[in-house]
Amino acid sequence: TNPANQAVNHYYALAYMVEVGSHDELVEALKNQNTYITFTNSFDLKGNVDITNESTFIKGEGFAINSNGFKFSVKNTQNVSLENVEFRNYRENALTIWNTNNVTLKEVGLMGNLKDNPEKSLVGLDIYGSEVNLTDVYTRNHEYRGISVRNGSTVTIGGSNIHYGDKVDIKMIYGGNDGTASVIKDSEGYYTKGEVITTNGTNT
Numbered sequence: 415t416n417p418a419n420q421a422v423n424h425y426y427a428l429a430y431m432v433e434v435g436s437h438d439e440l441v442e443a444l445k446n447q448n449t450y451i452t453f454t455n456s457f458d459l460k461g462n463v464d465i466t467n468e469s470t471f472i473k474g475e476g477f478a479i480n481s482n483g484f485k486f487s488v489k490n491t492q493n494v495s496l497e498n499v500e501f502r503n504y505r506e507n508a509l510t511i512w513n514t515n516n517v518t519l520k521e522v523g524l525m526g527n528l529k530d531n532p533e534k535s536l537v538g539l540d541i542y543g544s545e546v547n548l549t550d551v552y553t554r555n556h557e558y559r560g561i562s563v564r565n566g567s568t569v570t571i572g573g574s575n576i577h578y579g580d581k582v583d584i585k586m587i588y589g590g591n592d593g594t595a596s597v598i599k600d601s602e603g604y605y606t607k608g609e610v611i612t613t614n615g616t617n618t
Contacts, residue, residue, distance in 0.1 A: 437461070444470065453477040453499065459484040466491050474499025478525075481508060488514050488544075500525055507537040507562075517546045520573075526555035529579065538580070541567045543593070549573035559585040565593030571600040582608075 432443040435454040440463060443451050447467035456478040465488045474497065479486065481504035488494050492515040500523035501508035508524045511517050524538030538553040543565040549572035553560030560580035563569050564587045577583040584605060588595040598605070 437463070456480065458482050459486065463487070464489050465494055469493040471495045471497075472499065473497050474522075476500075478502050478523075485510065487512060488517060490514065492516050494518070495520070496522055499523070501538075503527070504535055505533055507540045508535070509538070510540045511542065511544045511546055513543045515545045517544060518549070519546065519551055520549045522551050524551070524553045524556075524560065526553070526557075526579070529555055537562050540564070541569060541596075543567060546570070547572050548575055551575045553577050553580055553583070555579040557581060559583070561585070562587060563596045563598065564588065565596070567596040569596065569598045571598065571602070571604050574604055 428448055430443070430446045430449040432449060433452050433454050434440045434443050436457050437460045440451070443449055444463070444465055444467065448469040449467070449471070451470070451472045453472070453474045454477075458480040459482055462485045468491050470491075470493075472495065476498055478500040480502050483505060485506075486501065486508065487510040489512045494514060494516070495518040497518075498521045502525045519539075526535030526538060527533055534557045535555060536558045538556050538559075539551070539561045541561065541563050545568045547570045552575070555578070559582040560577045561584045563584060584598065586596050586598065
């Protein structure tokens with residue numbers, strides 16, 4: 415009950431909670447911001463997928479996205495989380511994070527093609543001009559590197575990531591077209607810094 419002459423307004427959070435089990439269902443769910451997406455099974459991509467809306471949270475429940483040569487990207491947004499999901503069957507890279515702040519990857523597997531596959535996977539994760547937190551990320555079998563960090567990105571290592579069969583685990587690239595040096599925050603000392611190589615004005 416309300417006292418006489420008192421106005422009351424009710425407000426509700428505009429959050430969308432969606433279960434998806436296919437490429438088409440995922441694309442439809444990603445049209446909204448403030449969306450919580452749960453996978454119900456593994457599925458194949460049928461085209462490129464871009465996350466561009468703010469506050470998108472994906473729980474993969476251990477299922478896999480089979481890229482089939484298509485790209486999966488997070489672009490020009492903020493507050494995005496991917497958790498407990500694998501990426502498989504890709505060539506150039508599994509996941510690109512481009513000009514996006516406050517991204518969390520937790521228990522994400524970047525499963526490069528097996529070594530005897532002629533279609534070798536080149537890069538697992540490409541981070542460009544973004545702020546990303548990595549916790550318990552697994553990368554495997556990448557011809558170039560497990561993770562690329564470019565153009566003034568800030569990457570925070572929040573847990574013991576695992577790399578297997580990658581030429582380089584994490585490579586910071588800057589100079590030339592790849593912009594300013596990035597920052598890798600590794601307070602627990604999970605990584606050892608390697609040599610700096612300069613090629614045509616680009617440092618790696």
